[in-house]
Amino acid sequence: MAKTTWFAGDTASGRLPVWAPLLAVVGSLTNGFMWMYEVVLDDDRPLHVYKHSDTRRYLHLDTQRNAWGYQHRQGRSIYRKVDLADALTEALADWDGLALGPTAEERALVEKVIGAARNREPLRLTTTTETIAVEIDAALMERARARVPPEHALTDRATVEHALGLYASDRELLNGDYPNPLTDADASRLLSDELRQTDRVQPRAVDEGATVDD
Numbered sequence: 001m002a003k004t005t006w007f008a009g010d011t012a013s014g015r016l017p018v019w020a021p022l023l024a025v026v027g028s029l030t031n032g033f034m035w036m037y038e039v040v041l042d043d044d045r046p047l048h049v050y051k052h053s054d055t056r057r058y059l060h061l062d063t064q065r066n067a068w069g070y071q072h073r074q075g076r077s078i079y080r081k082v083d084l085a086d087a088l089t090e091a092l093a094d095w096d097g098l099a100l101g102p103t104a105e106e107r108a109l110v111e112k113v114i115g116a117a118r119n120r121e122p123l124r125l126t127t128t129t130e131t132i133a134v135e136i137d138a139a140l141m142e143r144a145r146a147r148v149p150p151e152h153a154l155t156d157r158a159t160v161e162h163a164l165g166l167y168a169s170d171r172e173l174l175n176g177d178y179p180n181p182l183t184d185a186d187a188s189r190l191l192s193d194e195l196r197q198t199d200r201v202q203p204r205a206v207d208e209g210a211t212v213d214d
Contacts, residue, residue, distance in 0.1 A: 006078045007041040018048050021061040025084065026113050027123055041079060052091055054098055059091040085117035
């Protein structure tokens with residue numbers, strides 16, 4: 001019998017929502033989930049915790065589309081990998097029996113996403129997810145900006161390129177399944193807005209006698 005490996009994990013504060021892992025496994029059902037928080041395991045792996053708005057059940061995903069189970073033991077939160085189809089089934093359990101249950105389209109999507117997970121097939125997103133994709137792109141852009149160190153505001157070309165790289169790496173988690181409405185050129189232009197603004201800002205005056213680092 002294979003040994004189960006558990007990892008301790010701690011909640012990471014001050015993080016922005018990350019939707020890419022969820023969108024990759026549930027498609028347009030993403031609309032029914034809330035991003036709750038990020039967990040960092042003791043091997044530095046990040047997990048994202050989502051909660052379904054109707055079932056009130058949780059889904060833990062890493063950035064490689066793996067699902068994770070959670071337990072609380074001896075004052076610590078611990079996590080282990082679980083089957084993705086089982087995790088999706090658990091997160092969406094009893095939705096059909098609620099007063100405001102799924103529509104016929106959502107019910108079909110539930111079967112589709114669980115079937116894809118069960119067969120270990122990538123979920124093929126459709127044009128119905130494009131509105132969500134626009135929102136995801138906006139969230140990824142904000143995440144890219146937020147991950148630039150505060151002392152390096154987006155005021156130089158190298159830092160803008162760094163932020164663009166962060167944005168692109170997040171987007172690549174979807175392995176090409178993501179209907180990306182924002183091109184790299186668009187993203188670069190948006191991230192470069194700050195450069196145009198700072199070009200019009202006068203250098204800050206320095207008091208006499210003050211020491212200025214090179």
